[in-house]
Amino acid sequence: MKPGRGSQLKSHKVEIVKGSPFLKTAAIFGANAGGKSNFIKAIELGKYLVLHGTRADELIDYTPFRLSAENKKKDTTLIYHILCNNKKYEYGFSYNDERISHEWLHYITRKTTYIVFSRNQEQSISMPYLQKLNPKDDEFQFLQFIAKATTPKQLFLHELFTHNIHDNTTDVSDVEAVLSWFTDTLKIIFPETPYKQGVVLKAADDEDLKLVINALLSFFDTGIDDVYLKDVEFEKLNIPLNLQRSIKADLSKSEKGETFGALNLDGDLYLIRLFDGDISAKMLMTIHHQNESGAAEYFSLREESDGTKRLFDYIPLILDFIYGDNVFVVDEMERSLHPTLIRKILEIFYLYSNDTPSQLIFSTHESFLMTQHLLRSDEIWLMEKNEGISSLYNIDEKFNPRYDKKLRQSYLDGSYGAIPKLADNKELVEFLNKVKLDHK
Known part of the structure; x- marks a missing residue:
């Protein structure tokens, strides 16, 4: 993702190899089924x-x-x-x-x-x-x-x-x-990919890491005050016998005396531990406090909203933003999250990866992000399909918008292409009108 001629958001332009600058972000917009x-x-x-x-x-x-x-x-x-x-x-x-x-x-x-x-x-x-x-x-x-x-x-x-x-x-x-x-x-x-869930699980027993995760949960206004690992009996998790054997075999591959793994089962998250041939399990619980008394209430991850569950996937990713030296490619980054949260995740990425060689490439339908206050115009890509052929083009190279251009409105108006074309399909409009008349 080579930089264009623009000079806005200079911190998004990085050069770790002399003569080969690159951009920290590439946001890919486009219609459903566009490629x-x-x-x-x-x-x-x-x-x-x-x-x-x-x-x-x-x-x-x-x-x-x-x-x-x-x-x-x-x-x-x-x-x-x-x-x-x-x-x-x-x-x-x-x-x-x-x-x-x-x-x-x-x-x-x-x-x-x-x-x-x-x-x-x-x-x-x-x-x-x-x-x-x-x-x-x-x-x-x-x-x-x-x-x-x-x-x-x-x-x-x-x-x-x-x-x-x-x-x-x-x-x-x-x-x-x-x-x-x-x-x-x-x-x-991908949208259904759990990313490094073991990091969140182990954080419940690591006070330093727990402080970071709790701070992020508070920052994103989840209402969660803490996380906790509850001991459960591995044999009573209703895991099919062949899967139990597979889990034990995978953990046994490690040469360490004690190994851990994450298991997502029926919407809940478990930390599986193998030590001296014995398997134990702990279940991730979130802690909320009652409004009146302040008493703690424990929730399983299954009881949390889809957006909160997705944030649990993004928290390890945000930590990797900070550690640096990563190239993230994320499909449908906005899935189950409010646009404001996605914007905040991007802002955290820019803030903490400013001096690290990390890059974020993501696809999205969220036009709210298409602003030159957040993304450079050469970081915005459009995927358009014509006659079954998908083409990817850069908005800066093809349209060369001014630095103060309101890109979102022009995109939604169809000036840049890569949007659904349902309204142009006369046969569909005529058919729907006929259905409406027949229904009366």
Whole structure:
């Protein structure tokens, strides 16, 4: 998300790699079914294929554009521009359901582009920059062995991820930096995605973290005064036996003597603990105080509003805003939340990530956010669908609005496109009028 020519909200423009400035936010607006969620799903799919790969007995998760006979048979291409390790990278790949046709990782400086590795349609993988950094015969032979073992359905980057490349080479820091970006930095959140719920649960037993979370709950006017973990019997949670075994197996993978996990069950949130082979559970409770007596009343999370539940998802995200070095991609950020709360979350992000390399990309229908007092015009993107084809464009590049332009009203008036076009459908209007007359 490169900055445009505008100079407003200068703190939203960041440059952690010299010559590669970027914007802290990208807000994607558009009509329902316009393609916003699919755009974010594509980002998630690339991450999944890098980290999890494709099973040998399965096809690659591939969805062609079926409304065009020509494009229906074309490969899909995903490209990521990555700033990490104080360097700029481009990683991308093209694929269909049966094979990865192209794949590349480039390290880009202001003067030169270094090809870390490149894969062509014949499945040949060249590694000129990796070979330069790892000149010993045994090192490069090890990398070549991985390349030759990479099947047509598997990403080479995924194969590097699953092998112990660090201990068998001199310098694979570029590959490791990009893999770390996919594993630790890129965080994708959908409306039903619980984000790091374990952080909220553990806060109930961590006084310092509890102070922060309680302050945020108070700031967002939830009416919650405190959080508490109530001991419950794990066996009485009505968890199917196969799920109980799965939970225990997952927690047992940790080499630590004591491990924790979060479980969302029937709208309630539980902290599951495994210690010396025994499982115990605690249920998250919220504490409110009665108006008259001030006596404490305990509520389960299931009894709280949808908006409060969603805030419990956003609180760990806000903490990660402060910690920095994250790229958040959030679909329908306003789901179940009042527009004022979303604005406050954005303001917190700008305030506390001012000196950290974090970025927030989100889709929304909330036009209330479309103001140049909150977002730069080059941070506002519109997704419009015509004849089944979704196009993403930047409001600053396409319309070049003045710094004092009231963008929201122009958008709702249709001046910028990317809004529902129901009123233009004469057949629908005529049909509804007919239904109305027939009903009389």
